Amino acid sequence: MEQIKTVQSLDTHIAECTKVLHAKLKGEGGKRAIVVCGGTGCIANNSVDIQAEIEKELKAHGLEDKVTVNHVGCFGFCSQGPFVKIFPEDTLYRAVKVSDVKQIIEKDIIGGEICENLLYVDPQTHEKVAKQDDINFYKKQVRIALHGCSLINPDLLEEALGYDGFKGLKRAITQMTPQEVIDEVLASGIRGRGGGGFPTGRKWQFAANVQADQKYVVCNGDEGDPGAFMDRSILEGNPFEVIEGMMIAGYAFGASEGYFYVRAEYPVAVSRLQRAIEDMEKVGLLGDHILGTDFSFRAHIRLGAGAFVCGEETALLNSIEGQRGMPRPRPPFPAIKGLWGKPTCVNNVETLSQIPFILREGASAFNCIGTEGSKGTKVFALGGKVNNVGLVEVPMGTTLRTLVYDIGGGIPGNKAFKAIQTGGPSGGCLTEKDLDTPIDYDTLVARGSMMGSGGAIVMDEDNCMVDIAHFYMDFIVDESCGKCSPCRIGTKRLFEMLTAITEGKGTEKTLEDMKELATVIKNGSLCALGQTAANPILSTMTNFPEEYEAHVKEKKCPAHVCKNLMQYQILPEKCMGCTLCARNCPVSCIAPTADPVTVKPLPNKFVHAIDQSKCIKCGSCMAGCHFGAIIKK
Amino acid sequence: MAIKPEVVKGVNDICDKYANEPSPLMMILSAIQKEYGYIPLEVQQIISDRTGIPVAEIYGVVTFYSFFSLKPKGKYVIGICLGTACFVKNSQQVIDKFSTLLGIKAGETTKDGLFTIEAIRCIGACALAPAMSINGKVYPKVTPDQVGKIIDEYKKMEAEA
Numbered sequence: 001m002e003q004i005k006t007v008q009s010l011d012t013h014i015a016e017c018t019k020v021l022h023a024k025l026k027g028e029g030g031k032r033a034i035v036v037c038g039g040t041g042c043i044a045n046n047s048v049d050i051q052a053e054i055e056k057e058l059k060a061h062g063l064e065d066k067v068t069v070n071h072v073g074c075f076g077f078c079s080q081g082p083f084v085k086i087f088p089e090d091t092l093y094r095a096v097k098v099s100d101v102k103q104i105i106e107k108d109i110i111g112g113e114i115c116e117n118l119l120y121v122d123p124q125t126h127e128k129v130a131k132q133d134d135i136n137f138y139k140k141q142v143r144i145a146l147h148g149c150s151l152i153n154p155d156l157l158e159e160a161l162g163y164d165g166f167k168g169l170k171r172a173i174t175q176m177t178p179q180e181v182i183d184e185v186l187a188s189g190i191r192g193r194g195g196g197g198f199p200t201g202r203k204w205q206f207a208a209n210v211q212a213d214q215k216y217v218v219c220n221g222d223e224g225d226p227g228a229f230m231d232r233s234i235l236e237g238n239p240f241e242v243i244e245g246m247m248i249a250g251y252a253f254g255a256s257e258g259y260f261y262v263r264a265e266y267p268v269a270v271s272r273l274q275r276a277i278e279d280m281e282k283v284g285l286l287g288d289h290i291l292g293t294d295f296s297f298r299a300h301i302r303l304g305a306g307a308f309v310c311g312e313e314t315a316l317l318n319s320i321e322g323q324r325g326m327p328r329p330r331p332p333f334p335a336i337k338g339l340w341g342k343p344t345c346v347n348n349v350e351t352l353s354q355i356p357f358i359l360r361e362g363a364s365a366f367n368c369i370g371t372e373g374s375k376g377t378k379v380f381a382l383g384g385k386v387n388n389v390g391l392v393e394v395p396m397g398t399t400l401r402t403l404v405y406d407i408g409g410g411i412p413g414n415k416a417f418k419a420i421q422t423g424g425p426s427g428g429c430l431t432e433k434d435l436d437t438p439i440d441y442d443t444l445v446a447r448g449s450m451m452g453s454g455g456a457i458v459m460d461e462d463n464c465m466v467d468i469a470h471f472y473m474d475f476i477v478d479e480s481c482g483k484c485s486p487c488r489i490g491t492k493r494l495f496e497m498l499t500a501i502t503e504g505k506g507t508e509k510t511l512e513d514m515k516e517l518a519t520v521i522k523n524g525s526l527c528a529l530g531q532t533a534a535n536p537i538l539s540t541m542t543n544f545p546e547e548y549e550a551h552v553k554e555k556k557c558p559a560h561v562c563k564n565l566m567q568y569q570i571l572p573e574k575c576m577g578c579t580l581c582a583r584n585c586p587v588s589c590i591a592p593t594a595d596p597v598t599v600k601p602l603p604n605k606f607v608h609a610i611d612q613s614k615c616i617k618c619g620s621c622m623a624g625c626h627f628g629a630i631i632k633k
Numbered sequence: 634m635a636i637k638p639e640v641v642k643g644v645n646d647i648c649d650k651y652a653n654e655p656s657p658l659m660m661i662l663s664a665i666q667k668e669y670g671y672i673p674l675e676v677q678q679i680i681s682d683r684t685g686i687p688v689a690e691i692y693g694v695v696t697f698y699s700f701f702s703l704k705p706k707g708k709y710v711i712g713i714c715l716g717t718a719c720f721v722k723n724s725q726q727v728i729d730k731f732s733t734l735l736g737i738k739a740g741e742t743t744k745d746g747l748f749t750i751e752a753i754r755c756i757g758a759c760a761l762a763p764a765m766s767i768n769g770k771v772y773p774k775v776t777p778d779q780v781g782k783i784i785d786e787y788k789k790m791e792a793e794a
Binding site: 623 | 729773
C-alpha cells in the first residue's frame with residue numbers, strides 16, 4: 001500500500017477502499033465473497049480448518065478467481081458458531097463443520113441454492129432464517145463498538161479504510177483543536193466502559209490541563225472479569241478502530257505515545273493488534289507528522305501475565321513499569337502523575353472503540369442513544385444459563401428482560417430464571433424483580449450491582465447462590481494483591497466462613513460476622529478490588545436470604561449443589577434394576593436391595609440403593625440413568 | 634542446579650533484545666517463560682546480572698503473576714476454565730474428575746512430568762462453556778465423563794511417540 005501522509009492521500013485511499021469493499025459485499029462483477037468467523041470462540045470450534053477446506057474446495061472447482069474467502073472478527077452469536085457468511089446474498093450459515101464445506105460450495109456457490117440445513121432456526125417460530133439481520137438476536141442491537149466486527153478482515157488496513165476507518169481521526173486532527181475534541185467527547189456523554197463509568201471527556205480534560213514534556217494514553221485490555229470478552233472480540237474484530245480511538249485521545253490531551261496492555265490469555269487479539277500497528281506504521285498513519293499535521297503518535301503493546309488486579313488502572317501502570325501489579329494510592333490520579341510519573345489517561349478498549357464514531361458522526365449521534373445519565377451503547381457478554389450466549393451491543397437503558405429473553409432467547413430447558421450477575425467479582429446479582437429495570441450505570445448501582453465491564457451471567461434454579469458467592473470469594477482471595485491487610489486477610493476469612501456454610505457448619509452468627517467483616521474490608525482497602533470484594537456476598541445475602549438461612553438453619557442446599565448438604569437417591573418406583581448405576585459408581589456404593597422392581601414385572605431385577613456413608617456425590621449414577629430414577633435431594 | 638551454557642546465552646539474548654525498552658522486566662520474563670516454560674532462581678540471577686535489576690525485585694515480580702512459574706510444568710498443561718460462565722455450567726466437576734483420574738490437585742504436576750492441571754480464569758470462550766484447553770487447544774463443552782477419554786488420548790499419543 002502507498003504512503004498515507006496527507007489528507008488528500010487519505011481521502012483517495014478511503015474512496016478507493018470503500019469502493020472495493022462495497023464491490024466485494026455487493027458482488028459486483030459477478031464475484032462472490034465468503035467470510036468465516038475468526039474469533040477465539042469459533043477458532044476453538046475449528047473455523048481455521050473450515051476456511052482452509054473452503055479454499056481447497058474452491059481451488060478444486062477452479063473458482064479461486066470468482067469467489068474470495070477470508071476470516072473476519074467475532075459475529076457475537078458465539079453459541080451458534082462457527083459462522084460462514086456468503087456475500088452478496090448475505091446468507092448466514094451457522095454451526096458449520098468441516099464436513100459441511102463441500103455442500104456449501106457445491107449447493108450454494110455453484111448451484112445457487114441455499115443450504116437450508118445450515119440456517120439458523122428460530123426456536124419460537126421454528127422458521128429458518130437466512131439473513132443475519134432477521135435473527136432476533138441481532139434485531140435489537142446497535143453496533144458502535146462492534147462496528148466492522150464480523151464484516152471486515154481485521155488483518156487488512158484496506159478493509160478498515162473501506163469501512164469508515166480513520167474518518168474520525170481525520171476530522172479531529174485536521175479540522176479541530178484538541179480542546180474542541182475534548183468538548184465533543186464531553187458533549188457525547190460517554191462514560192468509561194471498563195467499569196468505573198467516569199466521564200471520558202473529563203478524564204482527558206484533567207490530563208490536558210497538566211503541562212508536561214511527555215504524556216501517555218494507555219488502553220486497558222486486561223479484561224479480567226471472568227465471563228466478559230468484549231474487549232477481546234473488539235481487538236480481534238477491528239483493531240484499527242481501537243488504535244484510531246487511542247490516537248484521537250492522544251491528540252486531545254497531548255500524548256504522543258500509547259500503550260496497549262492486553263491479557264496474555266488473548267494471543268489472537270495481540271497478534272492482530274500487532275499487525276495493525278505495523279501496517280499503520282508502514283503507510284505513515286502512525287509515526288511523525290500524521291496526515292501532514294504536527295501530531296505524532298506511536299503505539300506499543302505490553303502483555304499482562306495473569307493478574308486480575310492489573311485491570312485496576314494504577315496496578316496496570318505498575319505492571320507496565322515492570323513491577324508487581326499493586327495499586328497506587330490516589331491522589332495523585334494517573335491523569336496528573338501516571339506512567340513513569342507522567343500524565344496518563346487509562347481508557348478501556350471498548351471506550352476507545354467508540355471514540356471514532358463520536359468524532360466521525362458527531363456527539364449528537366451518540367448522545368441521542370441511551371438514558372439521561374448513560375449515553376450511547378454498551379456491549380454485554382451474555383453467558384451462563386441462557387440460550388443465546390454471545391456478545392450483544394445494545395443502547396443504554398435496555399431492560400434486562402430484553403437482554404435475557406428477547407436477545408438471549410431465554411433459559412435452556414425451560415428452567416426458572418433465578419438471577420443475573422453483572423459487574424463480575426465486584427458486582428452483584430439482580431433478580432426477577434429487576435427484570436424490567438432499564439440498565440445503565442446508575443440504575444445498576446441503585447440496585448446493588450454495577451455495570452462493570454459488561455459481563456452478564458444468567459443463573460437458573462439449579463444454581464446455588466451461596467455457592468456462587470463462594471466461587472467469587474475464591475476468585476478474590478486468589479487475586480487480592482496482598483497490599484492491604486483487610487483485603488488480603490479479610491477475604492480469606494470470608495471465604496472460610498462461606499466454606500463453612502456450604503459444608504453445613506455455618507450458624508446465624510457466621511452470617512452476622514460476614515456482614516461486619518465485609519464492611520471492614522470495604523472501608524480499609526486502597527483499590528476497587530478490595531472495596532468491592534464483598535459485593536458478591538452482600539448482594540446474594542440481600543437478594544437470597546432464604547438460601548443462606550436454609551444452609552445454616554436447616555442444613556439444606558435448596559438447589560442441591562453444596563455436596564455436604566445434598567444426597568443422591570434412587571426412586572424405588574422408577575428403578576428398573578438394570579445395574580448401570582452400580583457399574584458406573586467409582587466407589588461401589590450402589591447395591592441391589594431385596595425388593596424386586598415394581599415398574600413392570602422383571603425376573604431377578606432388584607431395586608438398587610445408595611450407601612450414603614460411602615457416596616462421594618460425583619453424580620455419575622444420575623448422569624447415566626436411562627430411567628430418570630435417580631434424584632438429588 | 635547448573636544452567637546449560639546455551640540457556641545462559643538464550644536468556645542473555647532475550648535480555649538484550651528488550652534492552653532499549655523502558656521498564657523491560659515483564660517483557661523479558663514473558664519471553665523466557667514462553668521459551669523455557671519456567672523461570673527458576675538461577676535464571677533470575679542471570680537476568681539480574683545482565684540487566685542490573687536486583688534478584689529480589691525479579692523474584693517479587695515472578696511470584697506475583699500467575700503466568701510465571703518457578704517450577705517446570707508438565708508436558709501437557711490442562712487448563713480448565715473457572716470463569717463464571719463455565720463455573721455455572723459445572724466446570725468444577727470437570728476439574729475434580731481430572732484430579733481424581735490423575736491423582737493430583739489443580740496447580741500440581743504428575744510425577745511422570747506429563748500433565749499439569751491448572752484452574753484458569755476466563756479464556757473468553759464462554760459460549761463453549763464449560764471449556765478447557767490443553768497446550769492451547771480448546772475443548773468445548775466438556776463433561777466429566779469425557780475426561781477419561783481425553784487423558785487416554787494424550788497417553789496414547791505419548792506411548793506411540
